[in-house]
Amino acid sequence: MKGWTVFFVFALAGLTSPQAAGKPNILLIMADDMGYEALSANGSESYKSPNLDKLAAQGIRFTNCFANPICTPSRVKIMTGLYNVRNYVKFGLLDRGQTTFAHQLKAAGYTTCIAGKWQLGMQADSPQHFGFEQSCLWQHTRSGRSTENGKNIDRRFVNPLLEINGKEKDYVNGEYGPQVCTDFVCDFIDENREKPFLVYYPMILTHCPFDPTPDSTDWDPKRLGSTTYKGDRNDPQRHFRDMVAYADKVVGQIVAQLEKSGVRENTLLIFTGDNGTDKPIVTSWNGTKVVGRKGSMTDAGTRVPLIASWPAGIKQPGRVVDDLVEFSDLMPTLCEVTGANLPSNYPGDGSSIVPVLQDNASVRKKDWIYIWYSRSGHPDLGQVMVRNKQYSLLAKADGSDASLTRYKGPFNGEKLKDSILLEPEQAVKQQFETTLARLAKTRLLSVSNEIRIKMRKASKNKK
Numbered sequence: 001m002k003g004w005t006v007f008f009v010f011a012l013a014g015l016t017s018p019q020a021a022g023k024p025n026i027l028l029i030m031a032d033d034m035g036y037e038a039l040s041a042n043g044s045e046s047y048k049s050p051n052l053d054k055l056a057a058q059g060i061r062f063t064n065c066f067a068n069p070i071c072t073p074s075r076v077k078i079m080t081g082l083y084n085v086r087n088y089v090k091f092g093l094l095d096r097g098q099t100t101f102a103h104q105l106k107a108a109g110y111t112t113c114i115a116g117k118w119q120l121g122m123q124a125d126s127p128q129h130f131g132f133e134q135s136c137l138w139q140h141t142r143s144g145r146s147t148e149n150g151k152n153i154d155r156r157f158v159n160p161l162l163e164i165n166g167k168e169k170d171y172v173n174g175e176y177g178p179q180v181c182t183d184f185v186c187d188f189i190d191e192n193r194e195k196p197f198l199v200y201y202p203m204i205l206t207h208c209p210f211d212p213t214p215d216s217t218d219w220d221p222k223r224l225g226s227t228t229y230k231g232d233r234n235d236p237q238r239h240f241r242d243m244v245a246y247a248d249k250v251v252g253q254i255v256a257q258l259e260k261s262g263v264r265e266n267t268l269l270i271f272t273g274d275n276g277t278d279k280p281i282v283t284s285w286n287g288t289k290v291v292g293r294k295g296s297m298t299d300a301g302t303r304v305p306l307i308a309s310w311p312a313g314i315k316q317p318g319r320v321v322d323d324l325v326e327f328s329d330l331m332p333t334l335c336e337v338t339g340a341n342l343p344s345n346y347p348g349d350g351s352s353i354v355p356v357l358q359d360n361a362s363v364r365k366k367d368w369i370y371i372w373y374s375r376s377g378h379p380d381l382g383q384v385m386v387r388n389k390q391y392s393l394l395a396k397a398d399g400s401d402a403s404l405t406r407y408k409g410p411f412n413g414e415k416l417k418d419s420i421l422l423e424p425e426q427a428v429k430q431q432f433e434t435t436l437a438r439l440a441k442t443r444l445l446s447v448s449n450e451i452r453i454k455m456r457k458a459s460k461n462k463k
């Protein structure tokens, strides 16, 4: 039995014991707007990600992980383990009534930390309210932008505006936001090396503006940031390449810190991305071109990297697996490996990937994944998708206009007209429609009555 399994048994028995020392640390890194195709391990020919490739080679590389098409919906799903249909309220907000994996791990004795991008509620105590004891964030208490000479400046990268534990801190000496957050994570790891810790690092990279990193030839430490949303310079492609390289570099720094602090062996490090790559980025990938389609309910909008590395816990490392994974799977995974409880009344939207880590995937039940997506939270403007490895069914949130897509591989789907569906495909479509109809009934069931009524009223007014 592996150490964590032993611990889990002890936890079930309600015992605290020396096994507590064997609890694995958790380090969950989620890049911003970095699709599946961006990593060289996944087939990118445009960018290089040597540190992530090495983690994959020594851990597990997943080829079928799906996020939601944009930031907040994915963040709400990964943190709560629930489908957005149940608890997504609106862009830029995590409803204060929600329970996160940080709550659960903290209750199980973990020291917790978050760094990177927040965008889930502007109250000064927001990260702490959701279970994170330490925080270093962009877009927490303010927009993370400033106005200079009448121009709106994005302050996430060079000379960033951040909040450290809820306190605003303005950097003006050529600091780079992603590096500040990484240093915060590394300090936290070293300070807490003697106790089990959770680090959730929703990275600021590689979201636009597509701008220079400190390793770019045109880096200017005196600059305050981009005056446009996508980036000021005319070569987004080259800057995106540099940004992927920097995201990869800081992952390398974190791994080096884990080694230095003596906790690398028993740390489960998971790397993923919150949605597909943004426009106008085009990536050469496995002999073809992948056009960034962040925001769309397509493969290029939702297929993301997923790498798991855990020297002490993964059996048969070096595997590449095509098991279906979606963001709701993280909550049960993190609870299982740490011995934390699932939230009470957890409806089972996620399925732990622990059997996959143990090379025992056949015991895992995951035949499809489900994405409910409405940026504003209004179902009449939303879309839903249910998919397996070969087919997806995309429909309006009310289930109408449903169409089946058949995939030959990643980014290679063909929309099928109903009139040409083969009999087994008709059966798949019917099954998927049943799933959509069942889950449609759960809209807002995991938020308070008050919010539910407010949302329904707003929805009616919209009509």
Ligand SMILES: [Ca+2]
Pocket: 032, 033, 070, 071, 207, 274, 275
């Ligand atoms: Ca994003």
